[in-house]
């Protein structure tokens with residue numbers, strides 16, 4: 001088996017006023033990859049192309065070792081998908097959905113489904129139309145996890161959940177990938193969630209991937225220098241990733257904060273959160 005469960009290579013998609021521009025990234029087996037980017041950056045388009053829901057113009061997508069699209073649709077059995085919103089008919093109950101899905105998925109495990117319904121406190125016989133938004137999301141996640149997918153793809157799926165439920169859900173995701181045979185690609189605007197669970201972060205900005213990095217590398221090595229104009233002018237620009245001017249100070253993103261700390265002893269260099277990194281790339285200037 002391939003060491004990557006999803007490989008997106010040089011994918012291009014053009015809409016009237018938007019281009020997904022040679023997007024490439026990989027989801028290693030056993031990992032959680034967080035896809036981040038501003039509204040309209042191209043996250044859903046990328047995910048939809050990876051799921052063969054939107055046609056790409058160039059590039060290749062390989063899911064679980066199979067290049068898609070292809071004639072065999074078996075790969076869909078092994079991919080669980082949760083969008084922000086529900087795909088099930090609103091008149092159905094969780095019990096009825098379980099019955100429908102059990103005939104659609106060879107690997108459907110009703111015991112697993114029942115366990116998730118209980119864990120997420122979802123009534124079996126309540127109609128979906130009477131569910132809250134968060135309950136609908138939980139139902140979609142329960143259903144997606146109950147056909148034993150090897151790859152779970154979540155497009156902004158957890159944003160409707162309250163902080164306690166989101167935290168519980170992150171534990172569910174961590175459990176899911178623990179055996180190294182399961183992997184997750186999740187897009188989210190809640191970057192603190194990704195800080196908790198993601199192994200890798202892929203940042204897409206205006207249709208281009210501008211960062212694809214291990215989360216630990218970002219958290220431990222990336223830094224933000226906050227300085228005045230004189231120090232900013234003196235900084236080695238070849239080592240700067242992005243920068244912006246805020247009022248009277250400059251914020252500068254660097255990949256190796258320890259090196260800068262040694263070189264510029266008087267500079268204030270803070271750790272960079274994923275939000276900081278996103279903000280600097282999106283609102284600032286990219287240096288290289």
Ligand SMILES: Nc1ncnc2c1ncn2[C@@H]1O[C@H](COP(=O)(O)OP(=O)(O)OP(=O)(O)O)[C@@H](O)[C@H]1O
Nearest residue numbers: 015016017018037038039040041042043044045046
């Ligand atoms: N079917 C379509 N026809 C035309 N333009 C589209 C279509 N689908 C998406 N787009 C455009 O592609 C761009 C990227 O949209 P996409 O939904 O991929 O962004 P996103 O990163 O998921 O944003 P958000 O965080 O707001 O969900 C947007 O400019 C959007 O208007």
